[in-house]
Amino acid sequence: xxxxxIANKVAAGGRIDAAEALTLYSGAPTALLGxxxxxxxxxxxxxxxxxxxxxxxxxxxxxxxxxxxxxAFYRPVGSGDGxxxxxxxxxxxxxxxIALGGGQLLxxxxxxxxxxxxxxxxxxxxxxxxxxxxxxxxxxxxxxVHISRLSRLPVPEVIDRLIGAGLxxxxxxxxxxxxxxxxxxxxxxxxxxxxxxxxxxxxxxxxGLRTTATMMYGTVETLDERIEHMIRLRELQxxxxxxxxxxxxxxxxxxxxxxxxxxxxxDYLRTLALARIVLDxxxxxxxxxxxxxxxxxxxxLACGANDMGSVMIEExxxxxxxxxxxxxxxxxxRNVENAGFTAKRRNMxxxxxxxxxxxxxxxxxxxxxxxxxxxxxxxxxxxxxxxxARSAAEKKARLTGH
Ligand code: SF4
Numbered sequence: 001x002x003x004x005x006i007a008n009k010v011a012a013g014g015r016i017d018a019a020e021a022l023t024l025y026s027g028a029p030t031a032l033l034g035x036x037x038x039x040x041x042x043x044x045x046x047x048x049x050x051x052x053x054x055x056x057x058x059x060x061x062x063x064x065x066x067x068x069x070x071x072a073f074y075r076p077v078g079s080g081d082g083x084x085x086x087x088x089x090x091x092x093x094x095x096x097x098i099a100l101g102g103g104q105l106l107x108x109x110x111x112x113x114x115x116x117x118x119x120x121x122x123x124x125x126x127x128x129x130x131x132x133x134x135x136x137x138x139x140x141x142x143x144x145v146h147i148s149r150l151s152r153l154p155v156p157e158v159i160d161r162l163i164g165a166g167l168x169x170x171x172x173x174x175x176x177x178x179x180x181x182x183x184x185x186x187x188x189x190x191x192x193x194x195x196x197x198x199x200x201x202x203x204x205x206x207x208g209l210r211t212t213a214t215m216m217y218g219t220v221e222t223l224d225e226r227i228e229h230m231i232r233l234r235e236l237q238x239x240x241x242x243x244x245x246x247x248x249x250x251x252x253x254x255x256x257x258x259x260x261x262x263x264x265x266x267d268y269l270r271t272l273a274l275a276r277i278v279l280d281x282x283x284x285x286x287x288x289x290x291x292x293x294x295x296x297x298x299x300x301l302a303c304g305a306n307d308m309g310s311v312m313i314e315e316x317x318x319x320x321x322x323x324x325x326x327x328x329x330x331x332x333x334r335n336v337e338n339a340g341f342t343a344k345r346r347n348m349x350x351x352x353x354x355x356x357x358x359x360x361x362x363x364x365x366x367x368x369x370x371x372x373x374x375x376x377x378x379x380x381x382x383x384x385x386x387x388x389a390r391s392a393a394e395k396k397a398r399l400t401g402h
Contacts, residue, residue, distance in 0.1 A: 064110025205242025276304025
C-alpha cells in the first residue's frame with residue numbers, strides 16, 4: 001500500500017498494521033501525519049477539552065541495582081549520593097501537593113535491595129491512614145518485578161498485597177522499547193523483559209487497576225521496533241482495556257553512560273502522531289512538555305495529544321539527564337487555551353474534576369520544580385533500619401552509622 005491509500009484507510013477509521021505504520025511514518029509529510037492524528041483526537045474528544053492533573057513525581061530512592069545505561073538518575077548501592085526518603089519527608093511532600101490542589105503522588109524509584117515488600121506496604125498504609133482520599137499512582141512494572149524477586153513472591157501476589165495497602169494505579173514507566181533486542185543493548189533486559197513488563201500490566205488490569213503505558217524512543221531502536229512497541233501495547237489493550245493513556249518522550253542523553261544525541265522536535269511530533277494513529281484503542285495521549293518544553297508540548301495538541309500530563313511540582317529523573325522545563329498550572333492553562341482548547345483538571349482515571357484551581361482560589365506560583373532532597377541533605381531514612389539489610393553497603397552503614 002502507498003502512503004495515500006494508508007492515509008485514506010486511517011481517515012475512514014481503519015486499523016493499520018505494522019507494515020502500514022512503517023510506510024506511513026517513513027513516507028508521509030509531517031503535516032499529513034499531524035492532520036490524521038488530529039482527526040482521531042477530534043473524533044475521540046470532540047468537546048475540545050484538554051486535561052491535566054496536579055500531582056507530584058516523588059522518587060523515594062535513587063539507589064538502584066539495575067544500572068540502565070540511559071539513566072542519569074540512579075546511584076549504585078553504597079554511593080554517598082544515594083538516598084531513601086523517610087516517611088515524614090514523603091508526608092511533607094503530600095502536604096505541599098494538597099496545598100497546590102493536587103490529590104496524587106506519582107511514586108517511583110530505583111531498585112533498592114534494602115527495601116523489602118514490607119517497606120512499601122508500611123509506607124502505603126501510613127499514607128492512606130493519614131490521607132484517606134489521596135491517590136497513590138505508584139511502582140512501574142520493573143519495580144514490581146524487582147519487589148517480586150526480592151520477596152520471592154509471584155507478581156500477582158505482590159500486586160494484591162500492594163493494593164491491600166493502598167496502591168491505586170500503576171504508572172507505565174520502565175517500558176523504554178518493549179523489544180528484547182533493544183532492552184539488552186540498553187542494559188534493561190535484566191530489570192524486566194518485554195514480556196515481564198506486559199505481564200505486570202496484565203495482572204494489574206486483571207486485579208482491577210488502571211495503568212498508563214509509555215515509550216522512551218531515540219536510543220538504539222529501529223523504526224520497526226518503535227512500531228512493534230506500539231503494536232504490543234495495542235494487543236494488550238485489546239485484551240484487557242486497562243490502559244488509560246499513552247505517553248511518549250525522547251531519550252535525554254546528558255550525564256548518561258549511553259551518551260549520544262537527542263531526537264528532534266519534529267521526530268517527537270511525528271512519533272506522537274503515529275502513536276495516535278496506531279493506538280486506536282487508547283482514549284488518551286499525553287504531551288510530554290517536561291522533556292520537549294512548553295512550546296513543543298503545545299504543538300502536541302495539534303498532533304494527537306489531548307492531555308498535558310502533570311503539573312508535576314517535583315521532577316528528578318529527567319532533570320538528571322539535562323532537561324529542566326517547568327510549567328505550573330497557570331502556564332499549562334495558558335498554553336492550552338492559546339491553542340484553542342478548554343483546560344480542565346482531571347484525576348488518574350481521566351474523570352474531570354473541574355476548572356483550573358487557580359481560578360477558584362489563590363495557589364502559590366510554582367516557577368521551579370522541587371527536588372527530592374535539598375543539596376547536602378544526607379540524612380538516613382529512619383524507617384529503613386526496621387527491615388533486614390541485604391546489601392553489604394547497608395550492613396556496613398548500620399554498623400558504622402554512616
Ligand atoms: S531507569 Fe530506573 S531501573 Fe534503570 S537505572 Fe534508572 S532508576 Fe534504575
